[in-house]
Amino acid sequence: MQTLPLLAQPSVGLGLRRGLLKDLQAANTGDFDFLEVAPENWIGVGGAHGAALRELAERYPLSCHGLSLSLGGSAPLDLGFLQEVRVFLDHYNVPLYSEHLSYCSDDGHLYDLLPLPFTEEAVHHVAARIRQAQDILGRRLAVENVSYYAAPRQDMDEVTFTNAVLREADCDLLLDVNNVYVNAINHGFDPQSFLAAIEPGRVVGMHVAGHFDESDTLKIDTHGASVKPQVWSLLAEAYARFGAKPTLLERDFNFPAFSELVTELQTIRHLQSGGNHRG
Template sequence: MSIERSHAAGIDDRIPALGYGLGLRPVHYADFLRGPQRIDWLEIISENYMVQGGKPLAMLDAIRRDYPVVMHGVSMSIGSVEPLNRQYLADLKVFAQRIEPAWISDHLCWTGVHGVNLHDLYPLPYTEEAIHHVVTRIRQVQDILERRLVIENVSSYLSYAESTMSEWAFVSAIAEEADCHLLLDVNNIYVSSVNHGFDPLEFIAGVPAERVQQIHLAGHSNMDGFIIDTHDAPIIDPVFDLYAAACRRFGSVSSMIERDDNIPPLGELIAELDQVRRIAAASTGQTAHAPERASCPV
């Protein structure tokens, strides 16, 4: 089944905002199993659960009964020049049919060469040739998965001499031409803006609002002025300020916190998520509200 190009007719077909969520991590399984948490939804790393049986899948099956779930992948390598991994995509589709996520996302990057996964997210040159290449591959993936893909901007630590445009122009062109949605990682925008010396507000202003399906927030590490996206620390004020600008531009968008190292107790992350709620409410003129009980699955 081909994905219809509804945006060509100006239709905003994003899934309604889920609220405020967290990335599901094994260290917090017991907390979710004990009872409802003040969280609206959960994001899972797809590859961690694409297995036959085992504890992670059993935990996910138990926890997802109480929360909407979205799938976030790290190995699609949509920007690679190597052929798409059809077996991976087939497995991803089967897994999605099992857990019924609200959407599926991955990164605008390449992750390996010669069949070897380098376990990192490498940026692309911002060129017309790269746009055409990635758009073709996203369309193929969307036809295989029979749903729109949500693509995330990555943090970067180098630039290509071949680039002919800004990152936000590159991301926007791909989203429009592939007719996909965007996962806007505000922390990645901030990290790259410091590393490359651009105004992060230009990025926020430069992407199509009707394409932004989700927002990521996270902490990072500052190495004497060079910033690394490590997801191992609380969110800093400049990132929160950028998130406030994103909320003013995009309105209510499903927003969540990523934490992958130095993971604190769940209560600390929920307190940080409450701050995200307050910023979003103040920036959009709404009332901050945390759920008293877990949301029902979508």
């Protein structure tokens, strides 16, 4: 596999969303360090949006976070799509490509990230597909722990399942701290224990986002709100264990004034420098 550049550590990023495009183009130097794109949303895009992507890619490193590979699915991997992704990653010299530890297709695309059963069979199945994807991409893949609301079967807990997949596939982890918190509340486990059980050498990046408080025992991962204080605290604990890995602030809709996103990015920088969450 080819040797790729790395995102700077520490560093902060934002998702390249069309609703943020003008703000990202006008941002001040130092507001953020990298941009994350979903390759399937940008492959082959021309016109004004394609030109904006090229201009921003000349100014900022890109990372890629996929939406439709369906690593845990039963249908064969889309080899043509993987080849297109490889061309995109090579063209923009992308240092990090991640996908979800879930599935999103059956007889067609399901437009949702569905949880895998936490079983030995599922470990072997998804690990084999990750290895196949890595061979085609010519680079290591990072998988992201996802939020889930119903568990199809659990012969082991989530962190044991995740570690088993990482080891068998020999891939990396994109640690979504908000998902750890949401799952911990919804399924009744300790988020600090989850972090403590993850193998540190596997974590290559982090995500942090807002969620919706449906109740004290039900949190919904939305990417449409500000980051909650409890998640900031958990992010600080993740940095203490894994180091100040490149971290993306996820915001997909309900965009506030750009200055509010910059304030959240500054909070990430503060925590990466060893500071405590303020407020």
